[in-house]
Amino acid sequence: MILVTGATGHFGKSTIDFLLEKGISQSNIGALVRDEEKAADLKNKGVALRIGDYDSYSSxxxxxxxxxxLLFVSGSDIMARRTQHQHVVTAAKEAGVQHIVYTSFLGKNETASSPLWLVAQSHLQTETWLKESGIDYTIxxxxxxxxxxxxxLGENVIETGVIYLPAGHGKVGAVLRSEMxxxxxxxxxxSDHAGKTYHFTHQEAFSYQEVADQLSEITGKSIAYHSPTAEEYTLTLSGYGVPAEYIGLFSSFAVAQANGELDTVGSDLAQLLGRKPTTVKTFLNQVYSQSNR
Incomplete structure (x- = not known):
């Protein structure tokens, strides 16, 4: 059986759909969920539900x-994730799981000096636990x-005509979640994926200046890009009542991008897909073209 954790989330649910499309029998697919009532759609597809919680080792x-x-989708609770992930790896070993595929994080700077260290550190520790577990793994x-x-960009970016983000001239090789x-x-x-680490990134990276230029072309409106300091960004968004935790997360990713930490490109994803991933221009057209607004 293939068991997908985080099965009621976007990534887990989408992966299950692709497994079904590939002809994997429902009887060979399991979904780890905390609340069976929230997984009615999965149950209706014939997928076997397994009740479990990252916080509960015995479950x-x-x-x-x-x-x-086991598809081990990383936990979303950043502060609790280290302990939760240790539970998953240790429980998998005790239960006799043969192969774990883990969704980790890609960044060039894997040290405490990174603005994204709070995000990255539990992922790096989990990778170490997997490699030391004796279980076949794919990262x-x-x-x-x-x-x-x-x-x-903000929900009113077309109306305001401004992208306001402290990402500087940095680039990011972002990819659609569905393609991942x-x-x-x-x-x-x-087959032949055991012991491998794949970089799920695009073959082309883009900057927010490029996004502004593409939005201008798509919408026929002039969209400018302004990169404030992280401090200016925090003060401005705070003034609009944006919660501090969101500001911190957005700012951390933007500053990391400004520092070049997210500017990683590669062909791993394209090779596993058998095609080139969707470009940011195509994505922006789908989201912002007049016919789709």
């Missing part, structure tokens, strides 16, 4: 019994989801 051992391959180092770009999920499904069903 994970029970959920992992009989699992051959997917995921870049920023392209789906999040509109959130960074598709490549993940291909990894789960393929």
């Amino acid at each position: 994970l051992i029970n959920a992992f019994k009989g699992v051959e391959k 997917l180092k995921n870049t920023l989801y392209m789906d999040f770009v509109p959130t960074f 999920a598709e490549a993940t499904a291909n990894t789960l069903t393929g």
Whole structure:
């Protein structure tokens, strides 16, 4: 059985859909969920539900019994993630899981000097635990989801005509979440992936100045890009009532991009997909063209 954790989230659910599209029998796919009521759609697809919680070690051992391959989608609670991930790896070993595919994080700076160290450190520790576990593993180092770009731009970017983000001239090789999920499904069903680390990033990186130029072309409106300091950015967004935790997260990613930490390109994802990933220009057209607004 292939068990997908985080199965009610966007990434896990999308991966399950791709597994089904690839012809994997529902009886061979499991979904780890905390609340069965929130997984009715998965149950209706015939996927077996396993109840488990990253915070509950005993629940994970029970959920992992009989699992051959585990898609370990990283936890979203950054502060609790280190302990949660240790639970997952240890429980998987005790339950006899044979292969773990883990969604990690891709950044050039893997030290405490990175603005994204709070995000990255638990991922790096989890990679170490996997390598020391004796279980076959595949590490997917995921870049920023392209789906999040509109959130960074702000919902009124077309009306205001300004992209306001402290990302400087830095670039990011963002990729659509659905394409990462598709490549993940291909990894789960393929062979020769044990012991491999794949960089799930684009073959082309882009800057927010390029995004501004492309939005101007798409919408016929002049869209400017302004990169303030992180301090100016924080003060401005605070003045608009944006919660501090969101400001901190957006600012950390933007500053990391300004520092060149997210400017990683590669062909791993394209090779696993069998095609070139969707470009940011195509994505922006889909989101912002007049016919789609």
